Amino acid sequence: MIKKLLGSIREYKKDALLAPAFVTVEAVLEIVIPTLMAYLIDYGINKNNMSFILEVGLALVLCAGISLLFGVLAGKKAATASAGFAKNLRHDMYYNVQKFSFFNIDKFSTASIVTRLTTDITNVQNAFMMVIRMAIRAPIIMICALIMAFRVSHNISVIFLVIIPVLGFGLFFIAAYVHPIFERVFKTYDKLNGVVQENLHGIRVVKSFIREEHEETKFQQISKKIFADFSKAEGILAFNMPLMQVCVYAAMILISWLSAQAIVSSGNNPAVGLTTGDLTSLITYTMQILMSLMMLSMVFVMIIISRASAERIVEVLSEQSSLHNCENPVMEVKDGSVTFEDVNFSYSRKAEKPVLCKVNLNIKSGETIGIIGGTGSSKSSLVQLIPRLYDVTSGHVTVGGVDVRNYDIKTLRNQVAMVLQKNTLFSGTIKDNLRWGNKEATDEQIVKACKLAQADGFINEFPDKYDTYIDQGGTNVSGGQKQRLCIARALLKKPKILILDDSTSAVDTKTDALIRSAFKEEIPDTTKFIIAQRISSVQDADKIIVLDDGQVTAFGSHEELLKTSDIYREVYESQGKGGTTHE
Incomplete structure (x- = not known):
């Protein structure tokens, strides 16, 4: 896990190494200062030696100044390294998510990925900064201070060998108990973000059904769970400070008592035993050792919190x-012909029943294929296999005579354009959105595509026309307008295969007919798949696929299906023989 995370440091490696180097210099100088203070007291102040006082005083000022300088440099480098590390982590996670197949995306919820990209990375960033500063500084000061303390007095310094194990055992116990709670908290955070995201996305539905109280209750329940878990975890972590204080005060009392006895018995004679200067330095080293332990405990707590976050980040990175x-x-798609050969498909390998079962179809390039079927008949699942959004469980799907698994994925998808029923528009102008289909498209090509999609008319009614700004998610255009813009965007790809997944459901029958007519006249060589609920949207297609429970029950022209398919005939008659809308 650590190796995977450290791989994101990259160009900030120099800063990440310089920070602990500067901290080391700062820590060593802090250790030197108490010794100089002891010399100043014993051989300067006590002996009234002004020249010695000036020399040692100057040395103290230099040490303090250099220590301060290196401390500032260490802080700056640590901040740069940690911020850069977090930036690279976000980059690596986001880019890896872009490579995910739909199967991988289904494994992680959107809310979970957002939490990992924000809260989890912030936790790891803070822990990393503490590690390259405090986790380096504290052990150096503690070890050096211990050595110096033992140099001053072996007998008194034995106290540390008792205090440190007690503190270490306490911290280990706290960490072991708290980590599972933080793991649970961050998973609950995912749920909280999911509730917020779902609420904001469907806010119009929430308000139209007056379900604000229901949504508030859902939010409150999850928020209370986070509060309860965090309170429990923080309550346990709170024992860290009392434990530290007990150790600090116990050490200080014992050292003061033992040192006072040693000074009295030696008569403050350096040659015999402990002196006032030795006591001063010993107390300073004691504070440094215990403050180092306190720093380590803070790092320890941060690592406990960030460990769960780090595991979640690595899960996405891996x-x-x-x-x-x-x-x-294969780097070229020859044409838009499509065949399905004994295709079976399941979203999960453990599924008892396949979503698609024994599908066999042969579609020529340039044909218009309608797809009809009830809800849950796997119409969308069928067409998602063509651009290889999912792989078949068994069998073969070929495009242009080549199995889709043998194509370069980008090459294949660049020749297959999909327009979904609930397609997405992004914040930006209409032109910006349309150029998702072809970033090099000229204004003339954009206008032509919009005319084919019957979108040019309503676009020109906007004050800014094609420069009209679209709000996030396309909330300032109607459902029918959004669908027509998405169709125009797909057409700009100039694909060999165009898939319309119920993408004219929000337009009237006249506009639907005009779109289909434009397709027939302007893009005759493009293979077109039209999933629809209205018979009128597909009855002019060259062939129509009738799906029922994941199986192709019929495949033929409108006239042929009226004679051979009971399902198709029932739908046709229920919709007024193709003349009215049934939604």
């Missing part, structure tokens, strides 16, 4: 896409 290019992939 996730490999379930779809890969084969060796020497």
Whole structure:
């Protein structure tokens, strides 16, 4: 896990190494200062030696100044390294998510990925900064201070050998108890973000059904759970400070008592035993040792909190896409012909029943194919296999005579354009959104695509026309307008295969007919798949697929299906023989 995380330091490696180097210099100088103070008291002040006082005083000022300088440099380098580390972690996670197949995306919820990219990375960033500063500084000061303390008095310094194990055992016990709670907290954070995201996304539905209280109750329940877990974890971590204080005060009392006895018995004679200067330095070393332990405990707490976050980050970084290019992939799609050969498909390998079962279809390039079926008949699942958004469980799907698994994924998807029923528009102008289909598209090509999609008319009614700003998610355009813009965006790809997944459901029948007519006249060589609920949207297609419970029950022209398919005939008659809308 640590190796995986450290791989994101990259260009900030120099800063990450300089920070502890500067901290080391700062820590060593802090250790030297108490010794100089002891010399100043014993051989300067006590003996009234002004020249010695000036020399040692100057040395103290230099040590303090240099220590301060290196401390500032260490802080600056640590801040740069930790912020850069977090930036690279976000970059690596986000780019890896972009490579995910739909199968991988289904494994992580959107809210969970957002939490990992924000809260979890912040926790790891804070822990990293503490590690390259405090986790270096504290052990150096503690070890050096212990050595210096033993140099002053072996007998008194034995106290530390008792205090440190007690403190270490207490911290270990706290960590072991708290870590599982933080793991649970961050998973609950995912749920909280999911509730907020779902509420904001469907805020119009919430308000139209007056369900604000219900949503508030859901939020409150999850928020209370986070509060309860955090309170429990923080309550346990709170024992850290009392434990530290008990150790600090116990050490200080014992050292003061033993040192006072030693000074009295030696008569403050350096040659015989402990002196006032020795006591001063010993107390300073004691404070340094105990403050170092306190720093380590703070680092320890931060690591406990960030460990769960680090595990969640590494989980995303380590996730490999379930779809890969084969060796020497095909880099050109010959045409838009599509075949399904004994195709079975399941979203999960453990599923008892396949979503699609024994699908066999042969579709020529340039044909218009309608797809009809009830809710849950796997219409969308069928077309998602064409651009290889999922891989078949068994069988073969070929495009242009080549198995889709043998294509370069980008090459294949660049020749297959999909327009979903609930497609997404992004914040930006209409032109910006349309150029998702082709970033090099000219204004003339954009206008032509919009005319084919019957979008040019309403766009020109906007004051800013094609420069009209679209709010996030396309909330300032109607459902039908959004669908037509998405169709225009797909057309700009100039694909060999165009898939419309119920993407004209929000437009009237006249506009639907105009779109289909434009397709027939302007893009005759593009293979078109039209999933629809209205028979009128597909009855002019070259062939129509009738799906029922994941199986192709019929495949033929409108006239043929009226004679051979009971399901198709029932739908046709229920919709007024194709003349009215049934939604």
